Amino acid sequence: MAVAHRVYAEALLEAARGHNEVDAVRTEFDDLAAAVEESEELRDFLRNPQIESQTKRSVLESLLEGGNPRFVNFVRLLVEKGRIGELDEVHDEWERLLAREARVLELELTTAIELSDAEANGIVQQIEQASGRRVVASRTVDPDIIGGIVVQAGSQLLDASVRGRLNQLRQELTARS
Numbered sequence: 001m002a003v004a005h006r007v008y009a010e011a012l013l014e015a016a017r018g019h020n021e022v023d024a025v026r027t028e029f030d031d032l033a034a035a036v037e038e039s040e041e042l043r044d045f046l047r048n049p050q051i052e053s054q055t056k057r058s059v060l061e062s063l064l065e066g067g068n069p070r071f072v073n074f075v076r077l078l079v080e081k082g083r084i085g086e087l088d089e090v091h092d093e094w095e096r097l098l099a100r101e102a103r104v105l106e107l108e109l110t111t112a113i114e115l116s117d118a119e120a121n122g123i124v125q126q127i128e129q130a131s132g133r134r135v136v137a138s139r140t141v142d143p144d145i146i147g148g149i150v151v152q153a154g155s156q157l158l159d160a161s162v163r164g165r166l167n168q169l170r171q172e173l174t175a176r177s
Contacts, residue, residue, distance in 0.1 A: 005086065008078065009093040015070045026098065028064070028071045033091040035063075047085035056084055099136070107137040110150040112161070114141050123149070 016025040036043050046056060057079045064072050078084040099106060109115070109123060120139055128135045142150075146162035 002086075002089065004083065005089045005093040006097075008074075008083065008090045009097050012070070012074045012094060013097050015074070019070060021068060021070055022098075024068050025071045025074075026094075028067050029091055029094060032064070032075070033088055036087055046087065049085075053079050053082070060084070103133045105131055105133045105135045105153055107135055108140060108152045109137050110140045110142050110145060110152070110161075112141070112143050112145050112147050115139055127151075 012025065012029075013022070016022045036046065045051060045059070057076060060075050060079065061072070064075060075084070078087065078090070083090070096106075105127070107124075107127065109120065115123075120137065124135045124137050127137075144163060146166075148161035148164070150161050150164065151158040
């Protein structure tokens with residue numbers, strides 16, 4: 001995540017909050033980000049440095065006509081600053097800011113085999129009880145961890161996998177010799 005993405009997302013959040021329009025802005029930002037993600041043509045158009053800013057601005061203004069003024073101005077600013085091609089990254093940071101405000105903890109659970117929904121929900125509930133926060137977890141499977149679980153929340157990593165324990169033992173043994 002680039003600092004610029006966070007700065008733009010924070011500025012939009014402050015402007016939306018100042019006018020009590022966070023939900024309206026969130027809806028419009030989600031819609032535009034989804035449109036860019038779904039349309040390769042739109043994404044390529046916004047990221048193409050050979051297309052003039054004024055052209056991009058005109059297209060986006062027509063797409064956002066009648067939209068929330070704070071959000072429309074935000075999109076204009078991204079175009080003016082040459083950051084409109086990074087809309088999806090700014091949107092990701094916007095979502096992280098909103099999740100932090102809502103005290104949502106985003107996790108990635110990695111296991112050697114696919115967890116059932118009941119198993120995953122049980123783990124999520126335990127983490128919610130321990131953290132006092134709502135947890136949103138994504139799941140991945142990595143057979144190389146052999147067994148156990150790896151939980152990643154942002155830059156924090158809890159490695160309770162067999163592979164992690166073996167690596168730890170290997171480090172202890174080599175440090176003693």
